[in-house]
Amino acid sequence: MFSRIALAKMIDHSILRPDATEDDVIRYCDEAMEYHFASVVVLPYWCQVAERRLRGSDVKVGTVIAYPLGAVPTQVKVYEARQAINAGATEIDVVVNLGAVKSHDYAAVQRDLEEVVTVSNLAGLTEDGDDISTKVIIEVGLTTREEQTRVCRIAKAVRADFIKTCTGRGPRGVAVQDVKHIRQAVGREMGVKAAGGIRTIEQATALINAGANRIGTSTGTAIVEAYDQSQGAVTEEVLR
Amino acid sequence: MFSRIALAKMIDHSILRPDATEDDVIRYCDEAMEYHFASVVVLPYWCQVAERRLRGSDVKVGTVIAYPLGAVPTQVKVYEARQAINAGATEIDVVVNLGAVKSHDYAAVQRDLEEVVTVSNLAGLTEDGDDISTKVIIEVGLTTREEQTRVCRIAKAVRADFIKTCTGRGPRGVAVQDVKHIRQAVGREMGVKAAGGIRTIEQATALINAGANRIGTSTGTAIVEAYDQSQGAVTEEVLR
Numbered sequence: 001m002f003s004r005i006a007l008a009k010m011i012d013h014s015i016l017r018p019d020a021t022e023d024d025v026i027r028y029c030d031e032a033m034e035y036h037f038a039s040v041v042v043l044p045y046w047c048q049v050a051e052r053r054l055r056g057s058d059v060k061v062g063t064v065i066a067y068p069l070g071a072v073p074t075q076v077k078v079y080e081a082r083q084a085i086n087a088g089a090t091e092i093d094v095v096v097n098l099g100a101v102k103s104h105d106y107a108a109v110q111r112d113l114e115e116v117v118t119v120s121n122l123a124g125l126t127e128d129g130d131d132i133s134t135k136v137i138i139e140v141g142l143t144t145r146e147e148q149t150r151v152c153r154i155a156k157a158v159r160a161d162f163i164k165t166c167t168g169r170g171p172r173g174v175a176v177q178d179v180k181h182i183r184q185a186v187g188r189e190m191g192v193k194a195a196g197g198i199r200t201i202e203q204a205t206a207l208i209n210a211g212a213n214r215i216g217t218s219t220g221t222a223i224v225e226a227y228d229q230s231q232g233a234v235t236e237e238v239l240r
Numbered sequence: 241m242f243s244r245i246a247l248a249k250m251i252d253h254s255i256l257r258p259d260a261t262e263d264d265v266i267r268y269c270d271e272a273m274e275y276h277f278a279s280v281v282v283l284p285y286w287c288q289v290a291e292r293r294l295r296g297s298d299v300k301v302g303t304v305i306a307y308p309l310g311a312v313p314t315q316v317k318v319y320e321a322r323q324a325i326n327a328g329a330t331e332i333d334v335v336v337n338l339g340a341v342k343s344h345d346y347a348a349v350q351r352d353l354e355e356v357v358t359v360s361n362l363a364g365l366t367e368d369g370d371d372i373s374t375k376v377i378i379e380v381g382l383t384t385r386e387e388q389t390r391v392c393r394i395a396k397a398v399r400a401d402f403i404k405t406c407t408g409r410g411p412r413g414v415a416v417q418d419v420k421h422i423r424q425a426v427g428r429e430m431g432v433k434a435a436g437g438i439r440t441i442e443q444a445t446a447l448i449n450a451g452a453n454r455i456g457t458s459t460g461t462a463i464v465e466a467y468d469q470s471q472g473a474v475t476e477e478v479l480r
Binding site for chain 2: 016018019020021022023043044045046067068069070071072073075076079080083087097098099100101102103105139142169
């Protein structure tokens with residue numbers, strides 16, 4: 001079985017409600033430091049608050065770009081990502097341009113992702129050494145398996161770090177089959193972040209077993225608490 | 241009763257699904273020209289497509305900024321609005337910073353809206369004479385009456401043109417009481433756009449009677465068709 005800390009370090013503790021207050025964001029940061037989560041994921045407005053609270057800790061600041069619909073011009077995504085990185089974000093979850101996917105304009109899909117990933121990687125080089133991690137959200141509830149495969153290949157080609165399954169605001173959350181499909185499409189070197197409706201240790205374990213190596217959830221604390229009471233159910237092999 | 245054309249000119253024909261294709265956007269533009277709607281409202285990525293299709297017609301290009309969550313830094317909203325205006329949008333529906341509202345940081349709420357409205361108004365002056373119309377979305381399903389009143393006053397103070405009730409992606413759609421409350425808060429000079437779950441001529445009529453002078457809906461064609469079959473139910477007095 002993997003350790004509590006290894007589980008916690010797979011969790012992105014996410015607070016993406018639009019009506020979350022500054023106090024809510026600070027509470028999530030404090031929980032993330034206590035549980036040693038990978039990151040706190042906040043809406044872009046809150047990056048500065050999260051960065052101040054998390055400074056010096058082992059918890060990263062994550063945010064979401066063009067969230068949750070993905071349908072802004074590329075230069076707006078790039079600008080938003082730059083601002084977020086300047087404000088302290090080092091994990092950038094960007095929503096693919098779903099309208100372009102559905103219009104079969106994969107050239108536009110690729111240019112869009114390439115620019116956001118490139119600006120993020122360059123920003124990481126010029127800042128204080130923190131690598132910027134990029135995740136491409138493909139919203140499995142709105143895309144076919146074939147579309148998902150194509151976006152996975154594009155994301156890998158432009159050197160994004162992760163594929164992320166859902167925004168949490170789409171028509172449905174993540175299923176085990178989604179993760180299996182994506183893991184197959186991207187191979188073993190790329191990250192797969194399962195997100196969307198994950199509330200229990202059983203769900204998290206099943207998704208990790210299916211190939212996810214990051215879990216996005218607003219209930220990370222409850223999941224880790226439940227882990228403490230169910231040790232032994234999760235096997236070592238799933239750890240990458 | 242008011243005329244079919246007067247009803248149509250109160251309707252923002254809105255296609256804000258993230259998976260809408262270029263063909264869907266073009267179809268909405270063509271319907272809007274046929275029915276003489278006030279505008280077509282598209283996600284920012286589609287402004288250029290809509291502008292090309294609607295050029296020379298009596299239908300404006302509208303879009304949504306920081307949609308649907310509102311929680312990006314002010315400079316990102318300003319940049320996104322500028323890009324949208326450059327791409328041809330003349331109606332800018334911006335989501336208020338709900339997190340700042342809920343954190344009681346009304347100074348931030350005001351600065352945020354003031355900058356977006358100002359950049360839009362200035363852009364209107366430098367372009368080919370088209371006035372830019374700004375609408376502040378307050379998401380009634382996430383705000384209390386008191387918070388709505390405060391945002392209404394701020395939006396009026398910074399010279400926004402409309403208050404808009406909902407994104408259509410919040411916890412609920414618009415109710416007659418919302419429009420009554422907002423109309424009371426802003427007085428008679430400011431616009432009130434009812435949006436969110438409006439699908440029938442009965443709903444549209446009730447909201448107009450309550451004080452709305454713009455209706456945002458994805459089913460404008462069905463509403464106008466239904467009007468044709470129900471003339472007489474809507475009285476002249478509701479026209480402003």
